[in-house]
Amino acid sequence: MRFEFVPVDYDYFDFEGRNYVKLIGRNGKGKKICVVDSYEPNFWVVLKNGFEDKASEVADKISKLETEKAGRKTTVLKTEILGKKFLGKKVKAIRVFVTNHKDAHDIASEIGDMEEIKSRREYDIPLITKYIKEKGVNPLSWHFVEGEVLDVGDYGGLAGALNIDVCVGATKIEPMKNKEGFEPKILAYDIETDSTEIGKGDILMISLYGEGLKKVLTWKKCKEKPEYVEFWGDEGSMIERFVELVNEYDPDVLTGYFSDGFDLPYLKAASHTNGVKLGLGVDGKGPVFARGRIPSGKISGIVHVDLYRFIDAVFSQYLQSETLSLNEVAGELVGERKEDFDFKRLANMKDNDWKDFFSYNLQDSVVTYKLARKIWPDVVEFSKIVREPLFDVTRDRMSAHVENYLIHNLDNYNEIVEKRPMYGESEERKARGKYEGAYVFEPTPGLYENLVMFDFTSMYASVIVTYNLSKTTLEENGNFSKDVGFFPTMLLDIIEKRKKHKKEFAKNPSGMLRARSNAYKLLANAAYGYQGFFGARYYCREAAAATARFAKENILNAIGIIKDADYKIIYGDTDSIAFLQGDKSKDEILKFLKKINDDLPGIMELDLEDFYVRGLFVSKRGSETGAKKKYALLDEKNKIKIRGFETVRRDWCKLTRNLQSEVLKKILEDGNEENALKLLKEVVRKLNNREVGLHDLMIRTQLRRPLGEYVAEGPHVLAAKKMVAQGVPVNPGMLIEYYIGEGSSKRIGDRVYLPEEKSKYDIKYYMNNQILPAVENIFDVFGVDVKSVADGKRQTSLGDFL
DNA sequence: TCCCTACCGTGATG
């Protein structure tokens, strides 16, 4: 038979000592299909220079090797001798095919350090990655599959064990040229429990939301139940019903928010205690958790996607959200906030409380579902571009994405893939210390009018391409060769693709094109960090350091040119330069920009970022020197851009942040400090009269390590300890919220109060440590001393004397 | 007890 097929989930299994790949996806009619494909595991042996003529001799020796492990015998099936490239150099290499991928490492070890052999490679690449790379069966792309329907007994009963209509043994899989697009069946879920510690409490309810499915399952009764609620006798039968509903819905993707770290492990623990099966997978089995910082919950035949992880690793840089809570992220991305539920009500639930809780639980799944739909184009594009399955692509960090992109594209350069660093190697790399980074211009504090901002487009990526900076182009003398390497070449390709898709998007906007252009942009931006990352296969500290160095050289040059043209430089950071427009017209500025570009090396490109009406730069606290990375700009559309100020820092209280942002706004709009001063006075008055609500005084700081590991105990650590004492579990990553109350202790941390603790806020603290420091340097630009304003003393302003 | 400073820790910029 021959049919259209899109692979969604990849897995592999052993049969009679050999590896097979199990693809699960949909056919053209939307039916879930399992396709079994063969795979010949292999790795490479690279011969030393001068030993090329020994190739067949070495290959013969290798052919006779075999290993036995866990009752599995792996032998060398065949060898091929080929001219390849390794680290950019021509080499003679032997491709060694073995019976089982898991043993490739052992066979490679047995080959050992023969004098003819330089390196053994690609045995450390995951089987699925190798399979996709070698057979070109790309995720979420349409293929024609030819093959035979499997009998129940084939491959040790594989087909019979799977809850899938059709299992096919493939004889041929080829990409379809003209078919694009695939709408997955997504199902979102969420659980509510009475303890946040996994396995400690009960699951009170489970919600599911998808197309045509809207349910809350619970064993907690209430008289008047909403139509979407189903009551079950106990936790165990509720879980069994959940499994049943998932199986009936037959999703491609089961998604939750922080479900790797909470919902799925909780369900697993609860099903265990209740003695019921959590048979979510098409194999009837429960989720399997892979170890890691956060375990990854894998379900056979259904891609379990924890949206939080993808957002955290890839998407968060686009977000304004200060935390990655479902509430905040959904609020920003789908304009829908979760319903509120006060968990303190849990202690004493009445009928109506349960109704609210059900609704809250359902809303979590609804919001998760909408969020999944919203970022789906981005997930898909990443998966297609880096050619890794959904499961991995939604969990990998940026360095892994860059690396996977490299691995899957190295065949274009006939390159054998470099190995991962060994443990000791990573340590050595880390120990090599820091190198000099970006250049930052020290601004002179002041309020400026009519500013121009230039910036280099994708500066670090452009530098890597222009100067050919990479591991394989680094010469022994420390310079980088003129012969262009695969890393810069690939990066150039990424940059060009990004440009192309950005243009296409501008012409014909679609979620897919936006996502595609974004994905390329992210990959380009991450390429620099990748080369400096200790865990990278193509780590090259020299290349990373040179990237920063050449970038610095370029921005300094550009600053020089702009200065020489008699413009006054106001600020610059890494790849951007702000200067005064002076008496020049916008046209003249643009012509000037073009002229600068004509002389830039390689693909370096300086761009107009924007024109600004006003810009404010302040001094560092307690000093005359200008503060870097702190400024506020007003553009011609009256939009304000604030960088670095307390306003944008989440560890300052709302009162401070709101006041400061309003002060900046007023000053930028008015061009003077007069009205801004009134705002300050009003806040000072309210604070002194205790008219400020505690909610505006909460300080939020993230706990970033276990409590025991702190050398210095800051207020947030002491607040966290207080929480523990009150029986609230805390863990790294949590945002600790507290306010400062009155008290005799000098140490501020001794006066922290948790939100629900009633106390009098410390007026002095909020005045001297929050409000005044945040506006002091701003008013200082106008010669106004905020301390005396706060004291209600005379207002001194330079203006008074002029 | 006050004052100074080094260091710790967080969160920002690009």
Place this chain on the structure above:
DNA sequence: GTACATCACGGTAGGGA
């Protein structure tokens, strides 16, 4: 364990007077 360096700043902790 999970891209890089640069920067601002509050707060603690400890020494010296």
